[in-house]
Amino acid sequence: MSQSNDLIQSAKRTIQFELDAIQDLVPRIDANFIRACELILASKGRVVVVGMGKSGHIAHKIAATLASTGTTAFFVHPAEASHGDMGMITRDDVVLALSNSGTTAEIVTLLPLIKRLGITLISMTGNPESLLAQAAEANLDASVAQEACPLNLAPTSSTTAALVLGDALAIALLEARGFTAEDFAFSHPGGALGRRLLLKVENVMHSGTSLPQVQSGTSLKGALLEMTEKGLGMTVIVDAAGQLAGIFTDGDLRRALDRGIDVRDAGIDAVMTPHGKTARAEMLAAEALKIMEDHKISALVVVDEQDRPVGALNMHDLLRAGVI
Incomplete structure (x- = not known):
């Protein structure tokens, strides 16, 4: 029984840590968030989302959410970008770079080229004073007080915060574009919603x-x-x-x-x-x-x-x- 109680308490503690991390995001929806939205709305290109490790998994999800809600987006692996995939990014695109530390080597390596090509850069970091945050035209602050991991090591609260902030960005852009349910269905023609909204x-x-x-x-x-x-x-x-x-x-x-x-x-x-x-x-x-x-x-x-x-x-x- 003692072990069962410990497991339950551990799970509840994790959820509470992550709830706190999400709640802390609310006051940070500020001028930087507005600037990020304006940059994407003004862009003639796509949103290219990059991230390494766990941030890369979140970046994949953010790119998919953006693409399905009216903002053309795709994921590029930053390590692969240094070996040819940078050619997938054009001057008209916006790069959204995710790094909790803001110092991820594979992303920092890309900064000189991004700047040289004049590509718009938005960052999402856990450290607004980091190199990546300072290089960006707008930084989305996804910092957390503590990871849910009791060792404060495994990305848990930080990845949840980044995911939620990505959703907030996607939905703000959706509403700004006047994206409709029918538009959504065109992105999901094989799903139940697509059948309900497209089939005549x-x-x-x-x-x-x-x-x-x-x-x-x-x-x-x-x-x-x-x-x-x-x-x-x-x-x-x-x-x-x-x-x-x-x-x-x-x-x-x-x-x-x-x-x-x-x-x-x-x-x-x-x-x-x-x-x-x-x-x-x-x-x-x-x-x-x-x-x-x-x-x-x-x-x-x-x-x-x-x-x-x-x-x-x-x-x-x-x-x-x-x-x-």
């Missing part, structure tokens, strides 16, 4: 010969045959002008049977849902899903500007497309 009704609807459709005045038996052939569990009913008159679904059939209607003699007009809820082809599939959920229905007719059916979709189509 026209991408999932059944159209052409796959659209179940009968004329007003058709017998219920004829409508059921059309439903069976097309396999959507519904059919569209159109009037003489080709406009939407109604929709008939499996649910309408059950309700008709409950009312004692003779399937062999009834006409579709007597049992269909007049007109029904509709969607447009250019509408987001997520919007169509909301219509279905709000009205507790499982199918929608897709119509054009003249209210003529051009397609249909159901919950299964949205499920297969990953919208649900």
